[in-house]
Amino acid sequence: MTVAGAGTAYRYRAHGADVCRAMAFPTxxxxxxxxxxxxxxxxxxxxxxPAFAAAASGAQQQQQLDVLDYLSDDGGxxxxxxxxxxxxxxxxxxxxxxxxxxxxxxxxxxxPRDAAPAGEKIAFRTRSEEEVLxxxxxxxxxxxxxxxxxxxxxxxxxxSTEGCSVKKRVERDKDDVNYVVTMYEGVxxxxxxxxxxxxxxxxxxxxxxxxxxxxxxx
DNA sequence: CGAATTTGACCTGCGC
DNA sequence: GCGCAGGTCAAATTCG
Numbered sequence: 001m002t003v004a005g006a007g008t009a010y011r012y013r014a015h016g017a018d019v020c021r022a023m024a025f026p027t028x029x030x031x032x033x034x035x036x037x038x039x040x041x042x043x044x045x046x047x048x049x050p051a052f053a054a055a056a057s058g059a060q061q062q063q064q065l066d067v068l069d070y071l072s073d074d075g076g077x078x079x080x081x082x083x084x085x086x087x088x089x090x091x092x093x094x095x096x097x098x099x100x101x102x103x104x105x106x107x108x109x110x111x112p113r114d115a116a117p118a119g120e121k122i123a124f125r126t127r128s129e130e131e132v133l134x135x136x137x138x139x140x141x142x143x144x145x146x147x148x149x150x151x152x153x154x155x156x157x158x159x160s161t162e163g164c165s166v167k168k169r170v171e172r173d174k175d176d177v178n179y180v181v182t183m184y185e186g187v188x189x190x191x192x193x194x195x196x197x198x199x200x201x202x203x204x205x206x207x208x209x210x211x212x213x214x215x216x217x218x
Numbered sequence: 219c220g221a222a223t224t225t226g227a228c229c230t231g232c233g234c
Numbered sequence: 235g236c237g238c239a240g241g242t243c244a245a246a247t248t249c250g
Contacts, residue, residue, distance in 0.1 A: 142223090143225090143241065143242060144224070144225070145239090147239080148240085154241095156242075160222090169241095
C-alpha cells in the first residue's frame with residue numbers, strides 16, 4: 001500500500017491471523033488495563049519478529065483478540081533472521097475497532113529526518129475515544145503542535161524509561177475524529193512492564209506480528 | 219515538593 | 235533567500 005505524498009510507502013495488512021500465543025513480561029506495573037470491561041480489552045498489532053514468536057511458543061494459549069488494522073513502513077521487507085535480542089513491539093492498547101479501511105492520511109516519513117531503518121516505524125489508526133492509548137509503556141509528553149490540513153493538534157511523546165529513545169505521535173484523524181492515528185518511531189530497549197503480547201503469523205507472508213496484548217497489572 | 223504537562227520559542231529542512 | 239511546516243526544547247504551570 002502506498003501513501004500518496006508520503007516519502008515512505010506503507011504496507012497495509014488487515015486483521016491477522018489464526019494463532020495467538022501469549023508471553024508474559026516481567027515486572028508487572030500498574031497500567032490498569034485489567035479493569036477494562038470485557039468488551040474493551042486491549043489489543044494491538046505491529047511488525048514482529050520470528051524470535052518473539054519462538055519465545056512465545058511455549059506460553060499458554062490465549063483467546064484471540066480483535067486485531068487492529070495497522071500500517072507499517074517495512075515496505076514488505078522480509079522479516080529479519082532471529083535477532084540477537086528480543087525487541088519488544090510497539091503495541092498500543094485500545095478498545096475494539098470496527099472493521100474499517102486504514103487510510104494513512106498522515107505522511108509519516110515524508111521528511112528526510114524521519115528516515116529510519118525499516119521496521120522501526122509503525123503507524124496505527126484506531127477507533128478510540130481516548131486520545132492516549134495505554135500501551136503498557138510509560139510516556140512523557142514533550143510537545144504539541146497543530147498541523148496543516150488538520151484541525152486536530154498532534155501530540156509528541158517520548159518513552160520515559162531511561163535510555164529508551166522511542167517516540168510516538170498521536171493525533172485525531174482529520175476525516176473522522178472517532179479515530180486516533182498513533183505513530184511509533186524506534187524500538188524499545190526494554191520490555192513493557194507487565195504486559196502479555198500475542199503473536200500471530202500472517203499466512204500470506206509468513207511474518208509474525210503482534211496480534212494482541214494484555215496487561216498483567218493489578 | 220517532585221514529576222508531569224503545557225505552550226510559546228526556537229531549530230531545521232523543503233519548496234518556491 | 236525567504237517563508238512555511240514539522241519537530242523539539244525548556245521555562246512556566248499544574249497536579250498528585
